Amino acid sequence: MRDVAIIGVAQTKFGELWDTSFRELIAEAGLGAIKDSGISGDDIGAMYVGNMSSGLFVDQEHIASLISDHMGLNPVPCTRVEAACASGSLALRQGIITVASGYEDIVISAGVEKMTDVVDATPAIATASDQEWEAQQGATFPSLYAMIARRHMYEYGTTREQLAEVSVVNHHNAQYNPYAQFPFEITTEKVLNSSKVADPLTLLDCSPVSDGAAAVVLCPAEDAHKYTDTPIYVKASAQSSDSIALHDRKDMTTLNATKVAAKKAYDMAGVTVKDIDVTEVHDCFSINGLLAVEDLGFTEKGNGGKVIEDGQTRIDGDFPINPSGGLKARGHPLGATGIAQACEISWQLRGDAGKRQVDGAEIGMTHNVGGTGGTATVHILSRDQN
Amino acid sequence: MRDVAIIGVAQTKFGELWDTSFRELIAEAGLGAIKDSGISGDDIGAMYVGNMSSGLFVDQEHIASLISDHMGLNPVPCTRVEAACASGSLALRQGIITVASGYEDIVISAGVEKMTDVVDATPAIATASDQEWEAQQGATFPSLYAMIARRHMYEYGTTREQLAEVSVVNHHNAQYNPYAQFPFEITTEKVLNSSKVADPLTLLDCSPVSDGAAAVVLCPAEDAHKYTDTPIYVKASAQSSDSIALHDRKDMTTLNATKVAAKKAYDMAGVTVKDIDVTEVHDCFSINGLLAVEDLGFTEKGNGGKVIEDGQTRIDGDFPINPSGGLKARGHPLGATGIAQACEISWQLRGDAGKRQVDGAEIGMTHNVGGTGGTATVHILSRDQN
Structure with a gap:
């Protein structure tokens, strides 16, 4: 089992972001983390995205495909994971496990939610x-x-x-x-x-109803210094x-x-x-x-x-x-x-x-x-x- | 990276299953696979569940928690994965990666959808x-x-x-x-x-609108013969x-x-x-x-x-x-x-x-x-x- 490091991070402003769509939010965070890490798109082996309820909030499932598409990362495999408000950390965890396994070297773990496009977020949250x-x-x-x-x-x-x-x-x-x-x-x-x-x-x-996204880039710990002087180890x-x-x-x-x-x-x-x-x-x-x-x-x-x-x-x-x-x-x-x-x-x-x-x-x-x-x-x- | 084997499988009848709820479906498949594999509940290290849109079909997100709960498996970590109709195979894949990584030894990968509790499944599928x-x-x-x-x-x-x-x-x-x-x-x-x-x-x-669930049990290939005479290797x-x-x-x-x-x-x-x-x-x-x-x-x-x-x-x-x-x-x-x-x-x-x-x-x-x-x-x- 390989040790894993975080070599890049980014998040969008959190808030009521009326002017930014779901796909723009995640792309901003994902591309920000890529830039912060110094990797190029070709290095990416897989992507995980935590999201609780895009189906109820923005009428969109299959967001993994949407995201790899909108970030220009096809054919990189992208997988959504969900456990309500813990979805983001599960994306982090799946990224860590995937790098640890040796299945992939560079993985982006991201999270996104666009909650303000519905009149009332409460019924969706209640699920x-x-x-x-x-x-x-x-x-x-x-x-x-x-x-x-x-x-x-x-x-x-x-x-x-x-x-x-x-x-x-x-x-x-x-x-x-x-x-x-x-x-x-x-x-x-x-x-x-x-x-x-x-x-x-x-x-x-x-806590408020919010729009926002965040992303981190993971790699094997032994490779981390190739990309950054300040890796953070998992x-x-x-x-x-x-x-x-x-x-x-x-x-x-x-x-x-x-x-x-x-x-x-x-x-x-x-x-x-x-x-x-x-x-x-x-x-x-x-x-x-x-x-x-x-x-x-x-x-x-x-x-x-x-x-x-x-x-x-x-x-x-x-x-x-x-x-x-x-x-x-x-x-x-x-x-x-x-x-x-x-x-x-x-x-x-x-x-x-x-x-x-x-x-x-x-x-x-x-x-x-x-x-x-x-x-x-x-x-x-x-x-x-x- | 460890090799992985399938040591147990089960599925429910597929169809319009009016008398079986979402949680009953997944429990039937999951417990069936556990029985088929010869493991006991205590052996299970993690569970992955593929599901496209429980939010739109049965008003329930956070199904990972519901499932580990209803199967009596708490505190085993359970994670939902989603990529529309490919959700099930992503649960299989995450299970394989997790066993391969050494993070867990025995993992259940399952999939479930309850589609007939809505008047029209088409809008949910369109997401x-x-x-x-x-x-x-x-x-x-x-x-x-x-x-x-x-x-x-x-x-x-x-x-x-x-x-x-x-x-x-x-x-x-x-x-x-x-x-x-x-x-x-x-x-x-x-x-x-x-x-x-x-x-x-x-x-x-x-293909029709269907209810149903299925599950497989995974373990490291080297351990497979402890549980079954007919392991299937990934x-x-x-x-x-x-x-x-x-x-x-x-x-x-x-x-x-x-x-x-x-x-x-x-x-x-x-x-x-x-x-x-x-x-x-x-x-x-x-x-x-x-x-x-x-x-x-x-x-x-x-x-x-x-x-x-x-x-x-x-x-x-x-x-x-x-x-x-x-x-x-x-x-x-x-x-x-x-x-x-x-x-x-x-x-x-x-x-x-x-x-x-x-x-x-x-x-x-x-x-x-x-x-x-x-x-x-x-x-x-x-x-x-x-």
Whole structure:
């Protein structure tokens, strides 16, 4: 099994991109990553694209063919992978596995979602939950995560203000991210007073509806220095499943898929959570950012609100989380998120993150979730090969 | 890169399965393949599922999580892959790559589609074409393939009767396939006189709308005999892309993605088309069965109609095609088809195909197409490891 490196990254601006079509978005990110890596189109052996629901958002399936076509890459094999909001990281994972296998040398892993071409994105997003047991009964994603939040508050005394702090930190970081959908600060008070979406969650606890794309270029680690002076090495790729429906879980306040994937990833990389310098977590709702801090092992279960309130997840904190602004403030074009996380960690480990740089970051982690935790992935990236 | 073997296969009956839900279909196939392979659930390292459009057909994305959940396999990682009607073979390919890489040892590759829960499947199927340049202009899949057929008739003198013969042969074979949607004979006259769908194609030139699922179990070739006395070895897995829209092709009568994938597969397996004893091809419309015979290299371009008319694709012909009944008569639940093809070739190479057995088949091939050829895959399987 060959070691794998990231040699190029790119993402589009995330936001309501009325003037950019689905195919333009992915081409912009893909060609950006190709340029960043120094490869030429002829070097590319395969491409993977994470996307949750192009069928419902833009009436287009078979996007793999569309993308290789629109990027001028035919006959390069292109494959779409999907696991709701974790689709992007699955594209990363399939790219890593394909390079590791020796089937291909240079692989592009990308993600894209164009969500603003429908009148209401909520029904499409709801297809990430159990259609028969959740969506058809009226449950939407905000309501499912609101139930998790409510239970976490009940079990552990987590406060409304602690949840809000997840969004406050994200917005603070996003002001330094040129790709962020919402690059401005907000206050706790503003979160608490924004419109109720599903009690206790308000509008500013929720990630937005976004358009966007991101891409990375992978190659065998041993070849990486042919292309770039700053390769980022993949130390672990782990994925896990859990029940798709919330009511089938033993414990609503833990995403078991995150815990299982994190343990696998730490073991594979030969590190512990204490070795991780910077992390991008899946905070589609503020409560999920809080769960991630606990389930990835940064603190014990129930203590997530406290460590966030204490500033430990800030860029200068003990374990910086989401310097990019996270799903809340960078934006969350579903299939693109997992790849955008890998872009951000790559920039951080290269030392290219500007005003949102985590000082001296050497090992980084990404955490991507599908649905309410039916799928989770954890990737560990490193500046050093060994 | 490790060699890979298929150690278990299963498929559901294909047809209008009103009494079986999406999740029941995939569980039946998946558990059937597990049983056929002799593994236990604990052995499974990962699962891939090919599916074209569960979002549009059953309002459910994130089916990977649903499936691992409903099969009782959590926390096994499960990933959906999609390239329209080629989705199934991409699940096979990702499974092969994953086992080859060493990331996992035992992998299930499955495919599923539940198409009959919508009033009209045509708009969902049309999302496999270029939405902006084809579907929104009114082109449906029958009309796109009808244009290909018309051009092939014009260029090479292919006759209406030769096209019909593809369906006649498929239906003949399907009568011996217990899983086939249409297990009965039809005549050339019946094909010609069935309702016009898109001139020159009639109803009996077209594969049906189907429900169904299929699954195979993969493991490293070196371990295969631990589980079964009749492993089937994967000699090649190849995939290629072409323009998604028909008007961008240099030649409408050739699927270049098929040609590129076939060449790669023959090279990888170290065989020529003459070594292939039995083949399952993607004949979503009769014309596509004819193109496949040419583009896979069984005969030169333009001669497909002639060799089919001469009976060379029949079970006792020179190069038997679709002993299963093909997409036309076995049925075509989109995401399941590529896996059902691998099941059929496995049965053929094991010598387990009953009255549709191709005598002495040792090397088999599957050919799966997405859209009008935007994606194509070719897999070569063998009874012998070397």
